[in-house]
Amino acid sequence: MQTSMPQELQLLLRHIYEEGQQHDARTQERREKMLLLEPETAQVLSLLIRSSKRKRILEVGTSAGYSTIWLAWAAGEQGHILSIDREAQKHMLADAHLRQAGLREQVTLLCGDATEVIRDLEGPFDFVFFDADRFSAPAQLSLLLPHLERDVMLCADNVLSHPEEIAGYLQAIAALSDFEHLVLPVGKGLSIAYRT
Numbered sequence: 001m002q003t004s005m006p007q008e009l010q011l012l013l014r015h016i017y018e019e020g021q022q023h024d025a026r027t028q029e030r031r032e033k034m035l036l037l038e039p040e041t042a043q044v045l046s047l048l049i050r051s052s053k054r055k056r057i058l059e060v061g062t063s064a065g066y067s068t069i070w071l072a073w074a075a076g077e078q079g080h081i082l083s084i085d086r087e088a089q090k091h092m093l094a095d096a097h098l099r100q101a102g103l104r105e106q107v108t109l110l111c112g113d114a115t116e117v118i119r120d121l122e123g124p125f126d127f128v129f130f131d132a133d134r135f136s137a138p139a140q141l142s143l144l145l146p147h148l149e150r151d152v153m154l155c156a157d158n159v160l161s162h163p164e165e166i167a168g169y170l171q172a173i174a175a176l177s178d179f180e181h182l183v184l185p186v187g188k189g190l191s192i193a194y195r196t
């Protein structure tokens, strides 16, 4: 991977990712797994955010904060990330990782069921990353639509790994006639929808 990210941050991310992989290998209960994003997918998200200077970012599914660090670094000092997870213990870990990365001040962690949390959000957001439970993503998208910038990008992981679970989200995206949409075969399959 070639990136302009500082070496220290790259090393921290590699460490968090490896720890996540080891944790998941010895954990049976799915809800306790970290399920971190593949590094290549995280780099694509970061590239999209940096190249189009996105600053108001919503992440659905924080886990240990691996992808959150990528998003916060990509958005830069003027950016802000709001990240939701229902597991308080994962948020404690994400909090520690974000502090280690020196990016804690750019991130608000909101703990709760994502759909319920999103009901109370005002936005506006110019980038949304869906990486939690794929069944609720269509309802979350519908709640978010009035709170999106005109120029907005919506990304979702797991298109190739969980096609049945994410079908409802992809249908909801396809119904938005003012969005362009494609699926990148990177990692587990990344859906990218873009409104110009």
Ligand SMILES: C[S@@+](CC[C@H](N)C(=O)[O-])C[C@H]1O[C@@H](n2cnc3c(N)ncnc32)[C@H](O)[C@@H]1O
Binding pocket: 031, 034, 035, 036, 037, 038, 060, 061, 062, 063, 064, 065, 066, 067, 068, 084, 085, 086, 087, 090, 112, 113, 114, 115, 131, 132, 133, 136
């Ligand atoms: C794939 S992991 C997120 C990985 C993270 N984006 C990363 O790459 O570092 C999915 C996360 O979503 C959370 N989650 C799943 N369903 C949720 C829901 N309905 N509301 C809130 N969080 C949820 C899980 O607890 C889990 O931590």
